[in-house]
Amino acid sequence: MFVTLDAEAVAVLRCPLCKAHLQSRTDSFVCELCASTYGTYAIDTGSGKESIYDFRIHRPSYCCPAGWSEWDDKQDLYEDTYRDLSNVDNYDTYAREISGVATIYTEQFVIAGKVLDVGGNIGKLRHFLTDAVSLYVSVDPYLNILSDMALRRNLLKAYPCLHKPLNFLAGCGESLPLAEGSFDWVHMRSVLDHFYDPWIVLKEARRVLKPGGRLLIGLRVAGALGSKQGDTAVQHRIASTIYRARTKLRQEGIPGLCKGLAARIRSLGREPDDHMWHWTYANLKDVLLRVGFAVEKEYWQQSCRYDPSCIYVSARRDTPPEIGIE
Ligand SMILES: C[S@@+](CC[C@H](N)C(=O)[O-])C[C@H]1O[C@@H](n2cnc3c(N)ncnc32)[C@H](O)[C@@H]1O
Numbered sequence: 001m002f003v004t005l006d007a008e009a010v011a012v013l014r015c016p017l018c019k020a021h022l023q024s025r026t027d028s029f030v031c032e033l034c035a036s037t038y039g040t041y042a043i044d045t046g047s048g049k050e051s052i053y054d055f056r057i058h059r060p061s062y063c064c065p066a067g068w069s070e071w072d073d074k075q076d077l078y079e080d081t082y083r084d085l086s087n088v089d090n091y092d093t094y095a096r097e098i099s100g101v102a103t104i105y106t107e108q109f110v111i112a113g114k115v116l117d118v119g120g121n122i123g124k125l126r127h128f129l130t131d132a133v134s135l136y137v138s139v140d141p142y143l144n145i146l147s148d149m150a151l152r153r154n155l156l157k158a159y160p161c162l163h164k165p166l167n168f169l170a171g172c173g174e175s176l177p178l179a180e181g182s183f184d185w186v187h188m189r190s191v192l193d194h195f196y197d198p199w200i201v202l203k204e205a206r207r208v209l210k211p212g213g214r215l216l217i218g219l220r221v222a223g224a225l226g227s228k229q230g231d232t233a234v235q236h237r238i239a240s241t242i243y244r245a246r247t248k249l250r251q252e253g254i255p256g257l258c259k260g261l262a263a264r265i266r267s268l269g270r271e272p273d274d275h276m277w278h279w280t281y282a283n284l285k286d287v288l289l290r291v292g293f294a295v296e297k298e299y300w301q302q303s304c305r306y307d308p309s310c311i312y313v314s315a316r317r318d319t320p321p322e323i324g325i326e
């Protein structure tokens, strides 16, 4: 069994739209206040059928807000890429992934209490969580993320935590199906650039945190390490090109470098991008302050592929900000 809904998770469930208490029915939760029903969706985990609760907001296409179809397309692209990578199921890749972030979760930031992972995917974060964590919930709109889990043998070998049933709620960070003041930590890794509306997601994170609760964001940003400017995908691309060029030169010498650069130039403008946003360091710091968080700690990931542009920032839920929004 890969999916669960523990009693502690059910206790904090609320309507994602109006935040009212929900009525529990067979295979659904119902909000009488705003007349919404949240049903189940069947997935095949590779070792049997399981149900997940779908707390996404379903509306007719003629009612979708501007920009929603762009998010939908990018999410489709992300899901296609994820499926392709899942089929590869390479143990060494997972091991590298784990060692790349181990310091972050074992030394730099200590996560405890009740934890919400927004865009938490299959819950890999649990690899680093100790008994100090009493509840872990992943909220993610990717309905089929847990499909075929049992078949991904190397993934399960690298991340034994994935054998433990996951409190998974299909839903979006913009409309969390959760009660206010319920969590000690909200985690968002590599997701602030995927959201439809990051401002609302951060407000939602603040709402579901207990007073003094903490947010941990891991994100690739431009304008890294003191450089002031930079706002766009172009900066990310330049940084990654320089990094790859240096690696090629080191590993394959001048011929390898020339070949790599030629391939990069040929593919310019053709690489699909599944990100809605490209954040700068300055904007990340600014938005946290405006949403009502006080930044406590910053840590630049050492082993990042696009070194050194991945930052982890923890921020405490603070008193309301006094600055206005232009
Ligand atoms: C790059 S993955 C990161 C997954 C995970 N946090 C990790 O670090 O392994 C981005 C995740 O964000 C999810 N996502 C996209 N839009 C979202 C939204 N509006 N609310 C919550 N999650 C979202 C995707 O489904 C995907 O699982």
Ligand SMILES: [Zn+2]
Pocket (backbone or CB within 6 Å): 015, 016, 017, 018, 019, 020, 031, 032, 033, 034, 035, 036
């Ligand atoms: Zn409701």
